[in-house]
Amino acid sequence: MKSEDNIKDIARNFYLNGCMLGEWKQTPTYNKFMKCLNDIYSENLKDGFTLKQKYPYSNDVRPAAWEYDDSFIDILFENNIHNIIKKVVSANVVLSHIQVRNVTSFPDKKTSYMEWHRDSYNYNNKPVGSIPPGYKINFYPNFSEESENVLSVVPGSHIKLFSNPKEDLAQITPDNTVSINNSDTQFLLFNVGLLHSTGPAKVKNNRIIFNFNHECFIDEYSDQKGCADKWREGCIKNA
Numbered sequence: 020m021k022s023e024d025n026i027k028d029i030a031r032n033f034y035l036n037g038c039m040l041g042e043w044k045q046t047p048t049y050n051k052f053m054k055c056l057n058d059i060y061s062e063n064l065k066d067g068f069t070l071k072q073k074y075p076y077s078n079d080v081r082p083a084a085w086e087y088d089d090s091f092i093d094i095l096f097e098n099n100i101h102n103i104i105k106k107v108v109s110a111n112v113v114l115s116h117i118q119v120r121n122v123t124s125f126p127d128k129k130t131s132y133m134e135w136h137r138d139s140y141n142y143n144n145k146p147v148g149s150i151p152p153g154y155k156i157n158f159y160p161n162f163s164e165e166s167e168n169v170l171s172v173v174p175g176s177h178i179k180l181f182s183n184p185k186e187d188l189a190q191i192t193p194d195n196t197v198s199i200n201n202s203d204t205q206f207l208l209f210n211v212g213l214l215h216s217t218g219p220a221k222v223k224n225n226r227i228i229f230n231f232n233h234e235c236f237i238d239e240y241s242d243q244k245g246c247a248d249k250w251r252e253g254c255i256k257n258a
């Protein structure tokens with residue numbers, strides 16, 4: 020198959036599914052990236068950074084995860100994410116911010132800290148989140164060596180929208196749900212309008228979330244301006 024045809028297939032599938040898996044290349048940047056995430060997982064952070072609770076049973080790197088280490092943005096260019104955004108996602112989006120989070124299990128070991136939702140939706144004609152939706156890359160390394168379902172998604176749900184939230188959530192069935200396990204190499208790129216849910220953490224786990232927002236919404240992230248600037252610089256350098 021010619022590579023242009025291949026890109027067309029990948030772009031078509033990404034539009035229809037609203038998500039795709041990728042694999043990080045094994046490089047020195049990847050090793051540095053994993054070491055930083057593992058240090059954060061072990062709560063052994065660089066000076067000037069702390070972990071603060073945002074959601075129940077979880078802690079996020081503060082003040083700004085994109086500043087934690089160069090490898091957090093370098094890894095995106097090394098893995099050609101800028102070209103995937105341009106040619107597959109086909110959206111004018113910019114890296115607005117990065118989140119790095121540790122999650123611990125609920126006392127019952129069964130509760131998910133973030134149940135089924137879309138980040139952006141329009142229930143009863145009240146738009147919430149950015150519309151058009153942005154995109155995320157979520158990566159859940161396996162530092163505990165406990166294999167677990169970290170994220171579930173309903174492929175295609177980003178273009179199957181119901182105005183009524185109850186009807187919308189009723190489209191989630193075991194048959195159309197895909198469960199993703201933690202992995203040291205695999206990441207998920209997805210449209211944030213997709214229905215998704217985190218799995219209940221059996222043990223403490225870690226994730227990094229790269230947030231891509233449409234250019235017209237980037238002013239809402241002015242407190243993280245350096246992140247978008249660094250992304251734009253990288254796009255020029257790696258063009």
Ligand SMILES: O=C(O)CCC(=O)C(=O)O
Pocket residue numbers: 120133138155157170215216217226228
């Ligand atoms: O894995 C997480 O911590 C959050 C998953 C999620 O809902 C998201 O990234 O939008």
Ligand SMILES: [Fe+2]
Pocket residue numbers: 136137138215
């Ligand atoms: Fe979400």
